[in-house]
Amino acid sequence: MFDTLSEKFSNAFKYVQGKSKISEENIEETLKEVRTALLEADVNFKVVKEFIAAVKEKSIGEKVIKGVNPGEQFVKIMHDELAKIMGDANEEINLERPGIVPILIVGLNGQGKTTFSGKLALHLKSKKKKDVLLVPCDTFRPAAKAQLQTLAKQIDVECYDSDLSLAPKEIVLKALEYAQKLHKNVVIIDTAGRLHVDEELMGQLKDVKMALDSFKPEVLMVADAMTGQEAVNVSKTFHEAIGVTGIVLSKMDSDAKGGAALSIRHVTGVPIRYVSMGEKMKDLELFHPDRLAKRILDMGDVLSLVEKAQENINESDADSMMKNFQKGKFTVDDFLKQMEMMSSMGSMTSILKMIPGMGGMLRQLGDLSPAEAEMKKMKVIISSMTKAERENYKVIKDSRLKRIATGSGSSIEAVNDFLGKFKQMEQMMGGLSSMMRGGGMPSFPGMGPQKGFRQEAGGTMPQIPGGKQKKKGTKGPWGKGYF
Ligand SMILES: Nc1nc2c(ncn2[C@@H]2O[C@H](COP(=O)(O)OP(=O)(O)OP(=O)(O)O)[C@@H](O)[C@H]2O)c(=O)[nH]1
Ligand SMILES: [Mg+2]
Numbered sequence: 001m002f003d004t005l006s007e008k009f010s011n012a013f014k015y016v017q018g019k020s021k022i023s024e025e026n027i028e029e030t031l032k033e034v035r036t037a038l039l040e041a042d043v044n045f046k047v048v049k050e051f052i053a054a055v056k057e058k059s060i061g062e063k064v065i066k067g068v069n070p071g072e073q074f075v076k077i078m079h080d081e082l083a084k085i086m087g088d089a090n091e092e093i094n095l096e097r098p099g100i101v102p103i104l105i106v107g108l109n110g111q112g113k114t115t116f117s118g119k120l121a122l123h124l125k126s127k128k129k130k131d132v133l134l135v136p137c138d139t140f141r142p143a144a145k146a147q148l149q150t151l152a153k154q155i156d157v158e159c160y161d162s163d164l165s166l167a168p169k170e171i172v173l174k175a176l177e178y179a180q181k182l183h184k185n186v187v188i189i190d191t192a193g194r195l196h197v198d199e200e201l202m203g204q205l206k207d208v209k210m211a212l213d214s215f216k217p218e219v220l221m222v223a224d225a226m227t228g229q230e231a232v233n234v235s236k237t238f239h240e241a242i243g244v245t246g247i248v249l250s251k252m253d254s255d256a257k258g259g260a261a262l263s264i265r266h267v268t269g270v271p272i273r274y275v276s277m278g279e280k281m282k283d284l285e286l287f288h289p290d291r292l293a294k295r296i297l298d299m300g301d302v303l304s305l306v307e308k309a310q311e312n313i314n315e316s317d318a319d320s321m322m323k324n325f326q327k328g329k330f331t332v333d334d335f336l337k338q339m340e341m342m343s344s345m346g347s348m349t350s351i352l353k354m355i356p357g358m359g360g361m362l363r364q365l366g367d368l369s370p371a372e373a374e375m376k377k378m379k380v381i382i383s384s385m386t387k388a389e390r391e392n393y394k395v396i397k398d399s400r401l402k403r404i405a406t407g408s409g410s411s412i413e414a415v416n417d418f419l420g421k422f423k424q425m426e427q428m429m430g431g432l433s434s435m436m437r438g439g440g441m442p443s444f445p446g447m448g449p450q451k452g453f454r455q456e457a458g459g460t461m462p463q464i465p466g467g468k469q470k471k472k473g474t475k476g477p478w479g480k481g482y483f
Contacts, residue, residue, distance in 0.1 A: 002041070002256070002257065002258040002261075002295070002296050003255070003363075004037075004040075004041065004257060005037055005038075005041045005257065005258045005296055006295075006296055006297070006298055006359055006363075007363055008033065008034075008036075008037035008040070009034060009037060009078070009296065009297060009298075010298060010359070010360055010363075011033065012029075012030045012031075012033035012034050012037065013030060013071060013074065013075060015027070015029040015030040015033075016030050016070055016071045016074045017069070017071035018069070018071065019070050019071070020070070021070055022059045022060065022070045022073065022074060023060070024060055027056065027059050027060070027074065030074070031052055031055065031056060034052065034055070034078070035048055035052050038051065038052075038262070040257075041257040041258040041259050041262070042228035042229050042257050042258070042259025042260075043258065043259045043262045043263050044229060044232060044259070044262075044263035044266070044267055046266075046267075047085060047262065047263045047266045047267065050085075050266075051081055051082075051085055054081050054084075055077055055078060055081050058077045058080075058081070059073075059074055059077050075297055075299070078293075078297060079290075079293045079294060079297055079299065080293075082262070082289075082292075082293035082296060082297070083289045083290040083292075083293040084289075085262060085263075085265065085266050086261060086262060086265055086272065086287075086289030086292060086293065087265045087271050087272065087287075087289045088289055088290065089288075089289070089290070090273075090286045090287055090288045090289070091246075091271045091273060092273060092286060093218045093220075093245070093246060093273060095124070095128060095130060095185065095186060097216075099215065100176065100179055100180060100184060100185065100186070100187055100215060101185065101186050101187070101215070101216075101217075101218060102172070102176065102186075102187045102189060102212050102215050102217040102218070103120070103186060103187065103188045103189065103217065103218045103219075103220060104189050104191065104205075104208060104209060104212070104217050104218065104219045104220070105117050105120075105188065105189060105190050105191060105220050105222060106191050106205055106219060106220070106221050106222070106238060106242070106244070107193060107221050107222035107223060107234075107238070108193050108194060108195070108196070108197070108234055109193035109194055109195050110193060110224075111193065111222045111223060111224045111250055112222050112224065112248075112250030112251060112276055113190055113191065113193060113222045114138075114144055114147050114148055114151070114190050115151070115250070115276065115279065116220075116222050116248055116250060116274070116276050116284075117134060117148060117151070117188050117189075117190040118134070118148070118151030118152065118154070118155060118157075118281050119274075119276060119281055119282075119283065119284040120188055120220075120274070120284065121134050121151075121152070121155060121157045121188050122155040122157070122281045122282065122284075123284050124186055124188075125155070125156075125157055130185040130186045131182075131183070131184045131185050131186070132157050132158075132184065132185070132186045132187075132188060133157075133158050133159075133160055133175065133178070133179045133182070133184045133186070133187045133188070134148055134151075134152045134157055134158065134159045134160065134188050134190065135159075135160045135162060135171070135172065135175040135187055135188065135189045135190065136148045136149070136159065136160070136162045136164075136190055137162060137168050137171050137172060137175075137189050137190060137191050137192070137208070138164075138190060138191060138192040138193075139164050139166075139167070139168055139171075139192060140192035140193070140194070141192060141193075142164055144190065144192070145162060145164060148190050151281065154281060155281050158184075160175045160178060160179075162174075162175065167204075167207070168191065168192075168204050168205075168207065168208050169204075169207040169208050169210070169211040170211075172189055172208050172211055172212060173211050175187060175189070176212070176215065189208070191204075191205065191208070192204075197234060197237050197238070197241075202241045202242065205241075205242050206241070206242055209242055209243070218245045218246065219242060219243060219244045219245050219246075220244070220245065220246045220247070220248050220273065220274075221235055221238050221239070221244045221246070221247050221248065221270075222247075222248045222250050222276070223235050223247060223248070223249060223250065223260060223264070224249075224250050224251050224260075225249040225250065225251050225252045225254070225256035225260045225261060225275075226251050226254050226255075226256045227260065228256075228257060228259035228260055229259055229260075229263070231249075231259075231260040231264065232259070232260055232263045232264050232267050232268070235247055235264055235267075235268050235270065236267060236268050239268050239269075239270055244268070244270050245270070246270065246271055246272070246273035246274075247264055247265075247268070247270050247271070247272045247273065248272070248273060248274045248275070248276060249261055249264075249272055249274075249275045249276065249287070250275075250276040251276065252275045252276065252277050253277045253278045253283065258296070261275075261292065265289075271287075272287040272289075273286070273287055274286060274287055275287050285304070288303075288304070291303060291304055295353065295354070295359075298356075298357065298358075298359030298360055299356055300353075300354055300355050300356030300357065300358065300359075301353075301354040302354065302355070302356065304354055305351070305354035305355065308345050308346070308351075308354075309341075309345065312341065312344040312345050313341050313344075313345075314341075317337045317341070318341075320334075321334050321337055321338070325429065325432075325433050326433065327433075328429075328430050328433040328434060330425065330426045330429035330430065330433075331390060331391055331392075331393075332382055332385060332389070332390040332391075332393055332422060333390045333391070335382075335422065335425065336379065336382050336390070339375055339378070339379060343375070347368075347372065348368045348371060348372055349362060349368050352368075377410065377414070377418075378418055380408045380409070380410070381404060381408045381410060381414065381415055381418050383407075383408065384403070384404045384407030384408040385404055389404075393419055393422060393423075396415075396419060401415055401416070
């Protein structure tokens with residue numbers, strides 16, 4: 001997310017790093033580069049202007065705090081201002097009021113309205129314990145009803161059987177009546193999109209909103225983050241025409257540049273409430289401006305990482321792994337579980353980026369997909385091993401080797417290669433475990449004397465072998481192919 005912007009910011013900060021104090025002269029170059037980076041990321045020019053002025057004012061007036069270098073201080077100012085233009089704290093819609101809350105989902109064609117309707121229903125059902133009714137109200141593209149019904153089935157939420165021959169405002173009134181009878185808490189209404197803002201669509205949406213007026217509907221507008229300033233302009237038009245209570249940025253998993261996220265709140269005054277991050281129903285996050293600012297500035301996002309881990313990690317698996325670890329034991333099954341936990345949390349890059357300081361490191365490492373492909377291969381090999389073999393890989397010799405190779409469609413060398421790497425991991429985990437029990441520093445296989453590394457971009461990086469190296473570097477300490 002916003003990789004180019006992060007990289008340019010990190011380059012811009014080099015002018016203030018190592019200075020004894022922030023002055024007008026030494027931030028001039030930095031601010032120039034920050035401005036260019038923001039404009040290139042398609043951030044609204046007025047927002048850029050105000051942002052730069054605010055950062056400049058805060059930086060120059062800033063006293064150097066003892067123990068904090070001006071570079072760090074500058075990044076902190078950038079963080080606070082970035083968070084501020086995006087809205088500071090997360091504001092989720094208020095569902096704790098009495099009666100049914102209708103949520104109208106609006107936006108242009110193909111922005112992700114129907115997908116988001118399903119995601120929101122799942123979120124409100126599982127996290128907020130609400131009884132939700134999904135209502136298809138797209139009379140423009142009738143296939144949209146079937147699309148919503150399919151999603152509803154997937155997440156086990158009721159979908160209203162709308163009569164699409166009626167006008168949208170009549171559909172919603174009937175649906176609300178039905179929902180009241182069943183004592184539903186929330187009604188999510190998926191509306192039709194259009195290629196461009198047009199009068200007919202706006203008229204229809206106004207009618208629907210008016211019909212729902214006594215229920216005080218929430219109106220969430222879905223905007224594709226990839227479309228940058230276009231998303232900002234369309235949101236403004238929708239807001240002026242029908243009154244929007246929240247914005248949802250969709251497709252944030254794609255290589256959106258950041259323009260929409262950084263400008264919409266400031267330009268429209270409407271808060272961004274959710275970000276849609278993929279095609280799966282659980283790919284929805286609350287929009288936290290402060291956390292996003294941290295991610296953009298490579299400060300990591302430990303809170304989101306912990307939440308992700310809590311959502312995805314199976315406690316009993318984690319428990320049994322910990323028990324083994326405390327005993328200094330590490331089995332192939334433990335390794336498999338670790339890999340599965342990691343992939344259930346997202347791509348390797350997306351997880352590592354949430355760790356403070358990793359952003360710069362990842363830029364040096366480049367593409368991690370070879371390491372992910374390697375992980376997939378390992379999983380296939382492990383799936384061809386018996387339970388006894390996973391408990392104790394040392395029994396794997398001749399005929400077992402052949403069987404695993406055939407079963408996994410790989411060569412005997414590939415299986416041997418995996419076992420060799422696993423042996424190294426086992427030693428390393430054993431070392432870590434004894435260190436945790438007070439046994440001193442572990443000796444990592446093949447690692448040689450320990451070297452420190454600086455966390456910021458440009459420091460000496462620990463290698464993640466298997467990842468394609470962008471810059472010339474030494475081979476990783478853990479041998480080729482080890483992730
Ligand atoms: N990568 C990614 N794809 C998404 C996301 N949200 C939606 N999509 C995809 O975008 C396409 C359009 O999504 P829909 O939910 O049908 O969009 P819509 O706004 O309802 O479209 P109309 O009903 O035709 O106006 C589908 O292929 C979705 O799978 C997202 O957050 N990330
Ligand atoms: Mg749709």
